[in-house]
Amino acid sequence: MTDERATEPPRPVTAALSGAAAGAAALGVAELAAGALGRASSSPLLAVGAGFIDLTPGWLKDFAIRRFGSDDKTVLLIGLGAGITLAALVIGLLSRRRLSWGLAGLGAFGAVGVVAALTRPIAGPADAAPSVVGALAGMAALTALVRAARPKDTGPGTEVDRRRVLLTGAGVIGVAAAGGVSGRALLRRGDVTSVRADLRLPRPASPARPVPQGAQVRAAGMTPFHTSARDFYRVDTALTLPQVDPRDWTLRIHGMVGRPVELSFDDLLREALVERDITLSCVSNQVGGDLAGNARWLGAPLAPLLRRAGIHSGADQILSRSADGMTLSTPIEAILDGRDAILAVGMNGEPLPIAHGFPARMVVPGLYGYVSATKWVVDLKVTRFATDRAYWTERGYAEKAPIKTFSRIDVPKPLAGVKAGRVAVAGTAWAQHRGVDAVEWQVDDGPWREARLAPVPGLDTWRQWVAEWDAAPGSHTLRCRATDGTGHTQPGHRAPPLPDGATGWHSVVVTVT
Ligand SMILES: Nc1nc2c(c(=O)[nH]1)N[C@H]1C(S)=C(S)[C@@H](COP(=O)(O)O)O[C@H]1N2
Numbered sequence: 147m148t149d150e151r152a153t154e155p156p157r158p159v160t161a162a163l164s165g166a167a168a169g170a171a172a173l174g175v176a177e178l179a180a181g182a183l184g185r186a187s188s189s190p191l192l193a194v195g196a197g198f199i200d201l202t203p204g205w206l207k208d209f210a211i212r213r214f215g216s217d218d219k220t221v222l223l224i225g226l227g228a229g230i231t232l233a234a235l236v237i238g239l240l241s242r243r244r245l246s247w248g249l250a251g252l253g254a255f256g257a258v259g260v261v262a263a264l265t266r267p268i269a270g271p272a273d274a275a276p277s278v279v280g281a282l283a284g285m286a287a288l289t290a291l292v293r294a295a296r297p298k299d300t301g302p303g304t305e306v307d308r309r310r311v312l313l314t315g316a317g318v319i320g321v322a323a324a325g326g327v328s329g330r331a332l333l334r335r336g337d338v339t340s341v342r343a344d345l346r347l348p349r350p351a352s353p354a355r356p357v358p359q360g361a362q363v364r365a366a367g368m369t370p371f372h373t374s375a376r377d378f379y380r381v382d383t384a385l386t387l388p389q390v391d392p393r394d395w396t397l398r399i400h401g402m403v404g405r406p407v408e409l410s411f412d413d414l415l416r417e418a419l420v421e422r423d424i425t426l427s428c429v430s431n432q433v434g435g436d437l438a439g440n441a442r443w444l445g446a447p448l449a450p451l452l453r454r455a456g457i458h459s460g461a462d463q464i465l466s467r468s469a470d471g472m473t474l475s476t477p478i479e480a481i482l483d484g485r486d487a488i489l490a491v492g493m494n495g496e497p498l499p500i501a502h503g504f505p506a507r508m509v510v511p512g513l514y515g516y517v518s519a520t521k522w523v524v525d526l527k528v529t530r531f532a533t534d535r536a537y538w539t540e541r542g543y544a545e546k547a548p549i550k551t552f553s554r555i556d557v558p559k560p561l562a563g564v565k566a567g568r569v570a571v572a573g574t575a576w577a578q579h580r581g582v583d584a585v586e587w588q589v590d591d592g593p594w595r596e597a598r599l600a601p602v603p604g605l606d607t608w609r610q611w612v613a614e615w616d617a618a619p620g621s622h623t624l625r626c627r628a629t630d631g632t633g634h635t636q637p638g639h640r641a642p643p644l645p646d647g648a649t650g651w652h653s654v655v656v657t658v659t
């Protein structure tokens with residue numbers, strides 16, 4: 147009798163690899179299903195990744211941004227991939243003991259995908275399908291692989307049919323790859339890159355004020371006054387960029403209003419557009435950090451749009467929502483007080499880049515991005531802070547967050563070596579909508595001295611500063627602090643970004659030889 151050997155399970159390596167292959171087939175087929183649906187957010191991989199982002203508390207977000215910057219999402223996806231691979235190997239090993247255990251493991255995976263996809267803010271019931279179909283495909287693949295690897299009774303002894311194992315394995319990997327590749331290709335159907343490239347924006351009814359001569363400090367390594375779209379920092383929770391076609395785009399203004407409004411993109415372009423230089427900055431920016439950028443925005447003023455809808459008294463918040471379900475809350479008074487709060491469609495003379503909110507985003511000078519700068523915006527609800535809470539507010543950030551008065555040293559760079567003698571010390575300061583009235587700088591613990599301020603077109607952009615330092619040999623610490631238009635000076639006390647923006651003086655250590 148050969149019963150003993152006939153029930154002998156496949157070798158551990160074969161079993162583990164079978165699990166990995168079955169897992170890959172599950173993900174590949176799920177991608178294909180997500181592609182067929184045309185909904186990236188229904189892909190279990192992306193839905194689970196997005197779920198992770200949503201479960202991230204404020205302090206961990208600040209940590210991830212500090213450590214990985216704009217690569218934070220790549221790091222998340224790599225971690226997720228490693229976790230899934232490990233789990234799939236374990237599922238393979240389990241199936242060696244009993245196939246049903248392996249199948250249960252794949253089923254559990256599918257269930258996680260279903261929950262993640264259905265809890266996305268923009269989910270519909272169909273979004274469960276890719277995880278279900280993927281899990282079923284993975285189960286079929288695992289069953290086929292385990293059967294193929296089972297030793298067969300060949301009369302004189304038992305033997306594993308290696309050819310069958312290899313062919314089955316190749317088939318499963320082929321399904322995984324074909325599913326993944328075609329799924330991704332199908333998802334690219336919705337890509338709006340070419341729609342954006344063909345879009346022509348109208349000229350502004352009110353052009354930007356010219357940038358005064360000298361706004362740009364001439365010093366090697368100095369930050370440019372205008373930030374190009376390519377160099378502009380990016381902070382958002384979107385794992386895949388929302389692809390919003392302007393032909394389908396509408397903006398709803400509703401809630402505590404007399405007449406709800408729905409605007410098409412063409413309606414928006416018919417408004418009297420303004421062009422303004424405005425510096426955005428992120429609440430997660432650390433002392434000395436570079437999560438800020440200054441661009442020329444083209445857009446429709448928000449105040450008249452809201453007034454046309456007829457705001458009820460008692461409303462104090464605009465809860466804005468993006469195409470991917472993100473919510474941000476902005477105090478109504480900041481939008482109505484006369485500042486250039488706009489629904490932007492253009493950035494630096496072009497349609498908004500997709501990563502920066504194409505086709506429309508909010509820009510409100512003076513407020514951190516998370517309470518004002520909604521990208522891919524599709525909905526404005528007029529409401530009250532007491533009624534509705536936005537995404538980051540629920541994660542520990544302040545409800546209201548005016549940008550704090552900030553200055554940093556851009557040159558010399560930290561730990562730079564410089565020659566003794568005349569050295570240009572220069573940097574960037576901002577206090578949007580209050581303006582920067584002074585920047586002082588200090589060497590070691592010497593006296594504070596006033597730097598020369600470069601001219602600016604208005605209160606809503608950052609302002610460059612420069613000073614001449616007679617540098618003596620040795621190691622020195624340079625420090626700076628700004629004072630805004632209300633007379634408030636940036637405090638030396640170090641506070642972290644959470645809950646309403648970092649404080650502290652920026653310092654740079656340099657070696658003079
Ligand atoms: N839809 C959406 N809009 C968003 C965010 C987001 O996560 N989703 N992040 C906000 C934050 S925290 C900041 S600082 C700014 C950054 O804008 P940028 O990426 O164009 O620099 O966008 C804001 N708008």
Ligand SMILES: [Mo]
Nearest residue numbers: 428429515516
């Ligand atoms: Mo931000």
